[in-house]
Amino acid sequence: MFYDHYAAWQEKLKSYPLTSFQESDVLRALARDRLDPPDLLALLSPAAEPYLETMAQKAHRLTVQNFGKTISLFTPLYLANFCSNQCVYCSFNTKNTIVRRKLDLDEVEAEGQAIAATGLQHLLLLTGESRLQSGPEYIQACLERLRPHFASLGIEVYPLEEEEYRRLYEAGLDAFTMFQEVYDEVIYATVHPAGPKRNHRYRLEAPERACRAGIPSINIGALLGLGEWRTEAFFTALHAESLLQSYPGIELALSVPRLRPHAGHFQPFTSPVTDANLVQVILAYRLYLPRVGITLSTRESPRLREALLPLGITKMSAGSLTSVGGYTGDGDSGSAQFEIADERPVDAIVAMLRTKGYQPAFVDWVNVRVREALG
Amino acid sequence: MTKDLPTHHDPLVIADTPLRSRLLVGTGKFSSHDIVPEVIKESGSQIVTMALRRVDWKNPQDNILNYLPEHTVLLPNTSGARNAEEAIRIARVARAAGCGNWVKIEVVQDQRYLMPDNFETVKATEQLVKEGFTVLPYMSPDLSTAMRLAEAGAAAIMPLGAPIGSNRGLKTKELIRILIAEISLPIIVDAGIGRPSEATEAMEMGAAAVLVNTAIATAENPVAMAKAFRLAVEAGRLAYLAGPGARQLQAEASSPLTGFLRENA
Numbered sequence: 111m112f113y114d115h116y117a118a119w120q121e122k123l124k125s126y127p128l129t130s131f132q133e134s135d136v137l138r139a140l141a142r143d144r145l146d147p148p149d150l151l152a153l154l155s156p157a158a159e160p161y162l163e164t165m166a167q168k169a170h171r172l173t174v175q176n177f178g179k180t181i182s183l184f185t186p187l188y189l190a191n192f193c194s195n196q197c198v199y200c201s202f203n204t205k206n207t208i209v210r211r212k213l214d215l216d217e218v219e220a221e222g223q224a225i226a227a228t229g230l231q232h233l234l235l236l237t238g239e240s241r242l243q244s245g246p247e248y249i250q251a252c253l254e255r256l257r258p259h260f261a262s263l264g265i266e267v268y269p270l271e272e273e274e275y276r277r278l279y280e281a282g283l284d285a286f287t288m289f290q291e292v293y294d295e296v297i298y299a300t301v302h303p304a305g306p307k308r309n310h311r312y313r314l315e316a317p318e319r320a321c322r323a324g325i326p327s328i329n330i331g332a333l334l335g336l337g338e339w340r341t342e343a344f345f346t347a348l349h350a351e352s353l354l355q356s357y358p359g360i361e362l363a364l365s366v367p368r369l370r371p372h373a374g375h376f377q378p379f380t381s382p383v384t385d386a387n388l389v390q391v392i393l394a395y396r397l398y399l400p401r402v403g404i405t406l407s408t409r410e411s412p413r414l415r416e417a418l419l420p421l422g423i424t425k426m427s428a429g430s431l432t433s434v435g436g437y438t439g440d441g442d443s444g445s446a447q448f449e450i451a452d453e454r455p456v457d458a459i460v461a462m463l464r465t466k467g468y469q470p471a472f473v474d475w476v477n478v479r480v481r482e483a484l485g
Numbered sequence: 486m487t488k489d490l491p492t493h494h495d496p497l498v499i500a501d502t503p504l505r506s507r508l509l510v511g512t513g514k515f516s517s518h519d520i521v522p523e524v525i526k527e528s529g530s531q532i533v534t535m536a537l538r539r540v541d542w543k544n545p546q547d548n549i550l551n552y553l554p555e556h557t558v559l560l561p562n563t564s565g566a567r568n569a570e571e572a573i574r575i576a577r578v579a580r581a582a583g584c585g586n587w588v589k590i591e592v593v594q595d596q597r598y599l600m601p602d603n604f605e606t607v608k609a610t611e612q613l614v615k616e617g618f619t620v621l622p623y624m625s626p627d628l629s630t631a632m633r634l635a636e637a638g639a640a641a642i643m644p645l646g647a648p649i650g651s652n653r654g655l656k657t658k659e660l661i662r663i664l665i666a667e668i669s670l671p672i673i674v675d676a677g678i679g680r681p682s683e684a685t686e687a688m689e690m691g692a693a694a695v696l697v698n699t700a701i702a703t704a705e706n707p708v709a710m711a712k713a714f715r716l717a718v719e720a721g722r723l724a725y726l727a728g729p730g731a732r733q734l735q736a737e738a739s740s741p742l743t744g745f746l747r748e749n750a
Contacts, residue, residue, distance in 0.1 A: 174703050176650055178514020229544050326567070358595040359567040401597060467516045472547055476538040476565065478574035 112318065112352040113311060116293070119147070119348060128340050131155035140164060145398050150347055153394040154340045162389055169396040169422045176401050180469040182425045183459070184232035186266070187221055188434045189213050189252055191444045193238030195305030197291070198376040199336065199369055201447050202238040204305065211434040211444030212243050215255050222256040224437040228429055228456040231261040231473045234287060236447075239268035239307060246274045250281045257282040262475040264327065268307070269316035275323035284477055285327035286320040288313070289367065292336040293345035297379065301336055317349070321357040327475070328353060329405055331365030334383045334391065343391040347398050354402075363403030363425060364395050370409050370448040385414060389421060396422035408452040412462075415452055419466060428459040495726065497694055499532075499671055500587075500619040500640040502558065506531045507688065508718045509560070509673065510711065511698025512549050513539065520707055521552045528711035533557050534589055534696065536564035537579045550584075560621065562589040569608035576613050588613060589643065589675075590622040599649045603630040607637060614638035623675050626660035631668050641670050643696065646687065647677025650699045654683040658690070665691045681710075681717030688721025 131152045139149035140161065152158060153165065190212035193202040201208055213221065225233060235252060237244035244267070253263055264285030265278065275286070290313060292298045298310045307313065317328055330349055332342040350362055368383050383391075388410075395404055405425040406415060415426065430452075431437060434444030454462070463470045496503035510528050512521055512535040525533060533553055540561075541547040553559070561579040566572035569592060576588040590613070592605040606622045607630060613620045619640045624630055626644035634642055644661050647653035654677060655661070665672050671693030678684050684695045697714050704710035740747075 174514075175652065175699065178699070178702055179516035180514065226543075229547075231541070231543060326565075354597055358597065359593075361565075361596060401599070464517065469515060469517050470547075471539065471541075472544055473541045474539055476575060476578060478571060478578055482574060482578065 111315070112349055112356075113314060115348065115352050116314070116345060119345070123341065123344075126151055128155045131157040133157055133160075136161050139397070140168065147344075147348065150394060150398045151340075151344060153397055154343055154390065158390065158394075159386070162386065162393065165393040165397060166389070166421055169393045170420050172396055172400040173420070173422045173424070177403075177424045178469075179467055180471045181419070181423065181463055182232065182403075182471045182474045183230055183428050183456070184234055184262075184264070184425065185225055185228075185230050185427055185430050185456070186234045186236055186432065187218075187225060187437070188236045188432060188444070188447065189218060189249070190237045190240070190244040191434050191447065192240040192243035193305075195239050195307040196303050197305075197307065198301045198303070199333070199378075201445060208445035209442070211442070212248075213252075213435050215251055217435060217438075218252045219255045219259075220440075221435055221437045222259045224439075225429075226259040229460075229472050230428065230456060232264070232285075232475065233260045233262070234264040234266055234285070234427075236266045237268070239305065241268075246270060246278065250278055253278060253281050253283055257480055261473040262327070262477065264329070269313050270319070272319040272323050275320045275325060279324050282477065282480055283325060284475055285329065286317065286325045287329040287365070288316050288320070289331045289333055289365065290314055290346070290349070291333045293332060293342055293349075294337040297337045300379075301376070314349075317353055318356070321353060321360055326359070327361045327363075328357075329363040329365055329403075331367055331405075333367050333369060334388065335369035335378050335380070338380055339383050339387055339391065343394060347395055350399055350402055354399075361403070362399075363405050364399075365405040365407065366391055366395075367407060367409055370451070388414075389418070392418060392422050408450040409448070411451045412454060416462065416466065419463075419468065426459065429454070429456040495722070497671060499621070504531045504558075505529070506715075506718075507694040507722055508684070508715055509534060509675075509694060509696040510701060510714075511535070511696065512552075513698055514702035515707065518547065518549055518552045521549065522554060523708045524701060524711045525554055525557070527708050527715065528697075528701070529715045530711075531556070531558055532560050532587075534560040534562050534698070537561045537575050537582075537584070538565045540582070540584075542582070558587060559585045560587050560589050561585075562591045562623070563609075564591050564593075566590075566592050566609075567594055568592060568602070569605040569612065572605070572609040573612050576609075576618060577616075580618070586617065587619040587621065587640075590620060601625055601645065603627060606630070607633045610634050610639050611637040621673070626657045626664055628660075628663050628667060631664050635668055635670050639670060641673050641693065642668055643673045643675035645676040646674050646683070647679075649676040651677055652679025652700055652703075653677050654679055655686055658686075661687070661692065662690055681713045684714055684717045685721035685724070688718055689724045691725055694718070 135152035266287035403424040408430040432446040436443035510530045561584040563572040563575040594602045647656040673694045674687040675696040
């Protein structure tokens with residue numbers, strides 16, 4: 111169980127204040143092939159800040175060695191934005207007056223077809239947390255409608271029970287994404303003042319339930335900007351490592367989302383995560399977990415996305431919309447979850463990757479159950 | 486007098502298929518498919534492996550199969566399979582999709598090092614041979630596993646030289662040497678070879694062939710590196726056939742310990 115590990119490190123961190131790390135700790139971490147948690151802390155500490163270029167060189171080498179010069183592409187499809195939570199940083203907060211909407215199954219399939227026409231074959235389905243409006247049965251029905259159009263289907267929804275994950279897996283689900291948002295339990299309680307999401311541990315253990323249900327591809331992350339980013343990144347990487355130890359067959363990726371403008375008035379408690387901070391997080395992840403994927407969304411600007419590409423990124427979203435529907439261009443779409451910063455269409459992202467010497471991969475998965483059924 | 490080189494009458498035979506080239510190449514990790522035809526040409530390779538999961542059937546421009554020369558033997562691999570069952574199913578999908586009858590079994594239950602699961606690999610091999618596939622299993626070099634794979638009907642054995650993608654070279658040399666000595670099937674060193682000199686080393690010790698992907702794909706100039714590997718593999722094979730002289734640790738000028746045997750002769 112990751113929770114025990116997490117609790118133990120909460121205690122141990124008291125003996126490893128991030129300000130106590132020195133240049134020599136950073137250099138030692140940089141020289142090692144296999145890093146331990148104190149090495150990871152050193153790379154996330156202020157002492158590593160003068161070494162970002164050295165870290166970047168090593169991170170680039172490790173990424174090319176393990177993943178080559180290819181970037182997997184995917185896009186999100188928001189199915190519904192009804193929500194029973196009050197996350198202070200999210201537009202779907204039940205207190206916000208936004209256009210609430212849920213796609214019916216025909217709309218889901220039409221949106222899916224519009225996305226598939228761009229060439230994308232990895233799709234991530236999202237909903238707000240509403241078991242009433244977008245319960246597991248609805249998600250399953252959406253998966254079944256979309257299955258013939260995509261090589262890989264993922265979900266990024268509220269935490270489910272293991273048995274529910276198993277049913278979705280059997281219905282054709284390949285991938286699971288869940289952001290803990292913030293590992294710090296005190297801040298977690300503050301930014302989730304009401305709703306089922308208040309249960310920190312139930313969310314923390316959702317990836318383990320998904321693994322036990324057999325879902326092969328797992329993506330986790332902390333929403334950078336809610337808590338102190340150095341310790342948040344530390345716990346994210348420990349979480350990833352713990353999942354890999356317990357479930358060695360999974361394919362794991364880490365996301366590095368930063369807070370984006372959204373509906374509502376929340377102001378973060380900590381200073382904003384700068385571009386340099388974000389770079390340090392990506393590099394520390396890559397050096398600590400050389401074989402783990404790193405996902406970069408359209409939350410970041412085109413300029414920054416291109417600059418981050420060689421530092422360790424292996425997956426990117428493209429042509430994304432965070433509104434409910436909208437890909438077909440027909441009808442009214444529901445309000446967006448957050449503002450995206452890279453609005454370029456899929457073909458522009460593909461062209462950018464090729465110019466930069468990267469091969470865009472539209473497909474990196476084969477769901478054998480589906481392929482067998484299709485003959 | 487190159488026509489007398491022993492390599493000219495020295496085909497690699499896998500499943501009754503004679504092949505000139507003893508270098509197999511992979512198609513992963515390249516910055517673009519456009520470079521792949523040139524890489525294959527310079528490598529001289531006749532067997533090309535690709536992950537079925539990466540074959541893009543919907544976009545012809547991105548479908549790696551459209552970049553391979555005619556007459557290439559396709560060797561789809563089961564990358565992504567976590568157990569025998571998944572490997573078997575991926576192999577069936579590959580055949581149904583028109584990738585031919587050959588399959589490289591890759592069963593990996595550990596994403597940290599990507600070490601093959603020998604136990605599941607044997608199970609998958611047994612089943613796929615029964616279904617008429619030409620099976621080339623990727624494995625951790627272990628004699629008893631290799632014997633079971635041979636008994637199951639594998640067409641060749643593909644032990645790793647070092648963890649896949651690591652470019653660390655022939656770290657498992659002594660174990661591979663045992664497979665070469667004891668197993669009558671072609672032993673193809675797969676994974677870990679980072680430099681042409683390491684390919685030469687594998688061939689000198691009697692490996693039937695080597696498979697190289699990362700070392701070529703991630704080189705500054707993949708086309709030139711493909712050629713370097715072709716020459717290295719040919720050199721190693723030639724040296725093996727030529728029979729290198731035994732290595733001497735010191736000069737043998739006299740016989741200080743056994744000279745007395747001749748004193749009274």
